[in-house]
Amino acid sequence: MAPETPETLNFSSYRDTYGAMLDRAGWAATTFSRYDRATTLKIAGAVARAAYGKAAHYAEWAVRETSFGVVEDKRLKNELCSLGVFETYRDTDYIGPVIDQSRKTVRIARPAGVILALTPSTNPVATVFFKTILALLTRNAIVICPHPAAKACCADAADLIAAEAVRAGAPDGVIQVVREPSIPALEGLMSDERIDLVVATGGPAVVRAAYRSGTPSFGVGPGNGPVYVDSSADLAAAATRIVESKSFDNSILCTNESVVLAEEAIADRLLRALQTSGAHVCSPGEREKLRAFLWRDGGFNIGAIGKDASVIARACGFDVPGNTRILLVPIDRVLPEEHFTREKLCPVLGFAVVTGTDEAIRAARMMNRKSGGGHSAAIHSQNEMTIMTYAAGVPALRIVVNAPCSQGAAGFGSNLGPTMTIGTGFMGGSALGENLTPASLINWSSIAYPTDPRMPFGNFEGLTPWKTPNSTIPDEQPSSVSAFDEMADLREKIRALVRDELNSALGRT
Amino acid sequence: MFDYGMFQFSSKEEVIEKSIACWNPGKTKFWRDAGIDLVIDRREGYLIYDMNGKRLIDLHINGGTFNFGHRNTELVGALKTALDRFDIGNHWFPSVARTALAEALVKVCPGFDYAFFAPGGAEAIDVAIKSARYTTQRRKVISIIKGYHGHSGLSVATGDSRFSKIFLSDRPDEFTQVPFNDLGAMERALSAQDIAAVILETIPATYGFPMPHEGYNRSVKALCEKYGALYIADEVQTGLLRTGEMWGWQSYGVQPDIFVSAKGISGGIYPFAVTMLTKKTGAWMEEDGAAHISTSGGAEPGCFVALKVLEILQRPEVRANVQYLTRYFSDAFHDIIRSDGDVVVGLRQKGVVIGVEFAHHEGGVHASRALYENGVWAIFSSLDKRVLQFKPGVLMSSALAEEVVDRFRVAIPRMRELIARAPSARSAA
Ligand SMILES: Cc1ncc(COP(=O)(O)O)c(C=O)c1O
Numbered sequence: 001m002a003p004e005t006p007e008t009l010n011f012s013s014y015r016d017t018y019g020a021m022l023d024r025a026g027w028a029a030t031t032f033s034r035y036d037r038a039t040t041l042k043i044a045g046a047v048a049r050a051a052y053g054k055a056a057h058y059a060e061w062a063v064r065e066t067s068f069g070v071v072e073d074k075r076l077k078n079e080l081c082s083l084g085v086f087e088t089y090r091d092t093d094y095i096g097p098v099i100d101q102s103r104k105t106v107r108i109a110r111p112a113g114v115i116l117a118l119t120p121s122t123n124p125v126a127t128v129f130f131k132t133i134l135a136l137l138t139r140n141a142i143v144i145c146p147h148p149a150a151k152a153c154c155a156d157a158a159d160l161i162a163a164e165a166v167r168a169g170a171p172d173g174v175i176q177v178v179r180e181p182s183i184p185a186l187e188g189l190m191s192d193e194r195i196d197l198v199v200a201t202g203g204p205a206v207v208r209a210a211y212r213s214g215t216p217s218f219g220v221g222p223g224n225g226p227v228y229v230d231s232s233a234d235l236a237a238a239a240t241r242i243v244e245s246k247s248f249d250n251s252i253l254c255t256n257e258s259v260v261l262a263e264e265a266i267a268d269r270l271l272r273a274l275q276t277s278g279a280h281v282c283s284p285g286e287r288e289k290l291r292a293f294l295w296r297d298g299g300f301n302i303g304a305i306g307k308d309a310s311v312i313a314r315a316c317g318f319d320v321p322g323n324t325r326i327l328l329v330p331i332d333r334v335l336p337e338e339h340f341t342r343e344k345l346c347p348v349l350g351f352a353v354v355t356g357t358d359e360a361i362r363a364a365r366m367m368n369r370k371s372g373g374g375h376s377a378a379i380h381s382q383n384e385m386t387i388m389t390y391a392a393g394v395p396a397l398r399i400v401v402n403a404p405c406s407q408g409a410a411g412f413g414s415n416l417g418p419t420m421t422i423g424t425g426f427m428g429g430s431a432l433g434e435n436l437t438p439a440s441l442i443n444w445s446s447i448a449y450p451t452d453p454r455m456p457f458g459n460f461e462g463l464t465p466w467k468t469p470n471s472t473i474p475d476e477q478p479s480s481v482s483a484f485d486e487m488a489d490l491r492e493k494i495r496a497l498v499r500d501e502l503n504s505a506l507g508r509t
Numbered sequence: 510m511f512d513y514g515m516f517q518f519s520s521k522e523e524v525i526e527k528s529i530a531c532w533n534p535g536k537t538k539f540w541r542d543a544g545i546d547l548v549i550d551r552r553e554g555y556l557i558y559d560m561n562g563k564r565l566i567d568l569h570i571n572g573g574t575f576n577f578g579h580r581n582t583e584l585v586g587a588l589k590t591a592l593d594r595f596d597i598g599n600h601w602f603p604s605v606a607r608t609a610l611a612e613a614l615v616k617v618c619p620g621f622d623y624a625f626f627a628p629g630g631a632e633a634i635d636v637a638i639k640s641a642r643y644t645t646q647r648r649k650v651i652s653i654i655k656g657y658h659g660h661s662g663l664s665v666a667t668g669d670s671r672f673s674k675i676f677l678s679d680r681p682d683e684f685t686q687v688p689f690n691d692l693g694a695m696e697r698a699l700s701a702q703d704i705a706a707v708i709l710e711t712i713p714a715t716y717g718f719p720m721p722h723e724g725y726n727r728s729v730k731a732l733c734e735k736y737g738a739l740y741i742a743d744e745v746q747t748g749l750l751r752t753g754e755m756w757g758w759q760s761y762g763v764q765p766d767i768f769v770s771a772k773g774i775s776g777g778i779y780p781f782a783v784t785m786l787t788k789k790t791g792a793w794m795e796e797d798g799a800a801h802i803s804t805s806g807g808a809e810p811g812c813f814v815a816l817k818v819l820e821i822l823q824r825p826e827v828r829a830n831v832q833y834l835t836r837y838f839s840d841a842f843h844d845i846i847r848s849d850g851d852v853v854v855g856l857r858q859k860g861v862v863i864g865v866e867f868a869h870h871e872g873g874v875h876a877s878r879a880l881y882e883n884g885v886w887a888i889f890s891s892l893d894k895r896v897l898q899f900k901p902g903v904l905m906s907s908a909l910a911e912e913v914v915d916r917f918r919v920a921i922p923r924m925r926e927l928i929a930r931a932p933s934a935r936s937a938a
Contacts, residue, residue, distance in 0.1 A: 019583075019904075020821070020824050020826035020827050020830065020904065021826050023826070023830055023904065023906045023907070024826040024829045024830055024833075026906055026907045026908065027829070027830065027833040027837075027906075027907045029907075030907045030911075031833075172829050172832070172833070173826070173829050176826075194906070
């Protein structure tokens with residue numbers, strides 16, 4: 001008989017594992033929330049530089065661990081999401097006090113506290129860097145919960161920047177990471193009262209769970225970007241940008257273009273221009289092979305995410321020229337039944353012909369009716385009225401003009417604010433409609449004086465409520481007044497004096 | 510009507526009356542007369558609730574018994590799971606649970622080889638003294654005036670005579686006491702070379718946590734070596750990270766020959782204690798392993814709880830929490846001493862082992878009552894009533910720590926009032 005082992009005995013639950021972590025984050029948040037701006041910037045800067053220095057290392061690791069994307073593009077994203085993000089925001093004051101003489105107000109920043117940051121498998125380390133630097137710029141503590149498929153690279157990156165933060169003077173525990181992420185752990189964490197804000201980047205299920213948790217949340221939904229090219233566009237430039245964007249990190253940014261909506265008059269020329277830029281135009285036969293490969297059992301084939309175009313073609317059983325960067329799939333109608341109108345986190349791009357702006361808007365709305373609303377769209381056009389009409393009609397909150405959508409909508413090369421977290425707003429089931437910036441992670445307390453001109457505004461110049469402790473890691477000095485026991489006599493005399501004083505103050509003798 | 514399933518009471522008064530009649534008249538009346546009419550009912554984390562619903566933050570934690578909070582979910586989970594398979598067990602035989610715990614303890618107690626289990630601290634202290642006597646073949650034991658090691662046969666003889674004389678259990682010929690922090694007295698007592706052991710609480714708890722002078726513990730150990738005595742560390746209140754290190758003796762850089770842990774190792778849910786011995790001080794187990802027997806010493810469900818306790822304590826997050834708490838309460842009390850120095854005059858602190866000194870000779874008693882009225886339960890030092898024992902558990906959150914300090918400050922005027930009404934030190938003296 002085999003020896004019996006107590007397999008029925010299970011000794012752990014999420015609270016067991018993560019309770020102490022959240023308490024530690026609570027201490028860090030409380031301590032950090034009093035820091036002054038100079039120290040805060042020093043910490044965020046040190047972390048950004050350390051992250052930047054390891055951009056290539058983690059790009060390689062992320063691709064190895066997840067098998068998504070392109071190392072070189074991931075390196076670039078890691079760089080942009082570290083020093084890039086820091087440089088973008090370093091001159092903005094997220095701490096205060098901010099004095100407004102004319103409005104007779106002073107604003108003082110109040111950090112959220114402990115932020116639970118969910119990071120996706122598609123942009124794993126870039127999102128860790130991004131959310132952490134935003135949290136540090138705003139004096140928040142962050143608990144990172146990575147996607148299980150990217151947990152090792154994320155945990156390693158988090159450990160690196162956590163150590164760097166503490167070295168630069170941050171309170172202990174300001175950056176922590178969930179090492180064994182799971183659905184029950186995540187659900188427990190999201191609804192734990194010690195979490196002040198959830199910032200969820202992930203699939204729709206995760207985002208909905210975040211909002212259901214009862215904890216204030218920014219969940220951002222998936223994208224499915226239409227790109228409209230009208231007859232006024234510079235077609236060669238448009239084609240280059242679209243291919244550039246669609247092949248960037250093998251289309252793993254949720255801001256990537258999903259379907260080209262080409263105005264009838266220029267459709268053929270645009271198709272050729274795309275071909276010239278590196279698109280392989282699929283035949284109907286190839287399209288059906290692709291369809292069968294990309295959509296299985298009702299869902300998107302994870303094995304295709306972030307893969308090279310040629311790898312995908314080979315998996316479908318056809319060959320493409322060596323210089324192929326994306327696969328272009330002409331489709332007849334833009335309807336939800338048509339698979340190629342859905343989100344594709346791989347270098348496969350739909351191509352549909354539309355009669356004009358109105359039909360382009362209808363097609364875009366069709367694409368985003370079930371999913372992808374509130375996210376990103378692009379347009380290539382020289383006509384401002386067309387751009388305006390399109391922007392007001394498509395269900396997107398950022399409409400990138402004459403630029404690669406992957407990068408432009410994510411704030412790289414545009415002024416939207418570099419981000420790995422795209423707010424999809426009310427259309428996309430989110431409370432956040434903009435790109436996540438440091439401003440999203442704080443509230444402001446406003447000191448408000450009466451507007452009545454007879455009541456003067458106070459003079460707050462040079463005043464600050466912040467104070468950075470000289471030593472942030474609490475050292476363990478026994479603090480004992482009794483160490484002076486030799487002076488016990490003296491102390492007793494002082495006590496007696498105090499007692500007498502007290503008694504006489506109370507009218508006793 | 511209070512219905513507890515197996516029994517019912519119509520009111521708290523009924524409980525108190527019957528408690529006087531059938532349980533312990535003196536103890537019950539003492540608290541009633543002190544204005545602390547507490548009958549603890551619900552409890553969770555660091556919160557306890559009186560039968561009538563009054564909520565209190567627990568800073569008494571029974572000397573570290575509730576170091577991890579009341580009914581800590583992890584520990585309760587461990588105990589419940591263990592009970593699916595184990596019971597107290599048979600103390601005669603080796604067991605998987607005892608072996609696993611002993612091994613884990615040896616691992617976290619550098620310099621020690623054996624873990625001997627007992628159901629409570631006092632018995633574990635008795636085992637420590639017995640082991641020292643066996644090893645040295647001497648009978649006498651030195652302890653500290655106002656030291657406290659429990660109430661069983663040998664342990665009670667080391668303590669304050671209040672607890673031994675009443676039962677005719679004092680043994681002045683075998684148990685000597687010297688003042689704390691007095692190396693001269695210690696050396697004089699040791700110099701006859703007939704002492705088996707010196708037993709020391711690493712920081713004397715019931716005495717109100719007077720801090721050992723720099724190098725005191727190490728010097729006592731050196732004196733023990735010089736005169737052939739053993740050093741027993743009572744870590745019942747100072748172990749389990751409460752001083753910032755796993756064991757208090759590690760905080761003071763001293764290596765005891767024997768040490769005892771209890772209270773917190775029980776997780777507050779399954780009575781447990783342990784005497785840690787070296788090859789040398791545990792040698793009696795080679796000669797006669799059944800020389801000390803305790804049917805429920807090392808009861809197996811308790812082993813699971815203790816194992817979980819050790820695991821929790823080794824998490825870096827918990828260590829960080831203790832450091833934050835240490836710093837936070839140090840800052841808070843130094844502020845209070847500055848602003849309310851007529852009431853609070855001093856702080857004794859090592860980690861979360863904290864004693865708050867009051868100006869009044871019974872200030873600890875009044876503070877305890879004022880805090881009780883303001884939602885905090887902390888007990889005075891019974892052997893130095895000037896001092897309030899202030900013992901946050903190692904897992905206390907920043908939010909709760911803040912609330913504790915807020916409540917303490919709210920209670921200060923009431924402390925002042927109670928103190929003003931009490932007889933002054935000199936008129937009492
Ligand atoms: C320092 C010390 N040693 C020993 C003991 C005795 O432990 P027990 O009550 O479990 O017998 C206590 C109990 O208060 C104590 O505080």
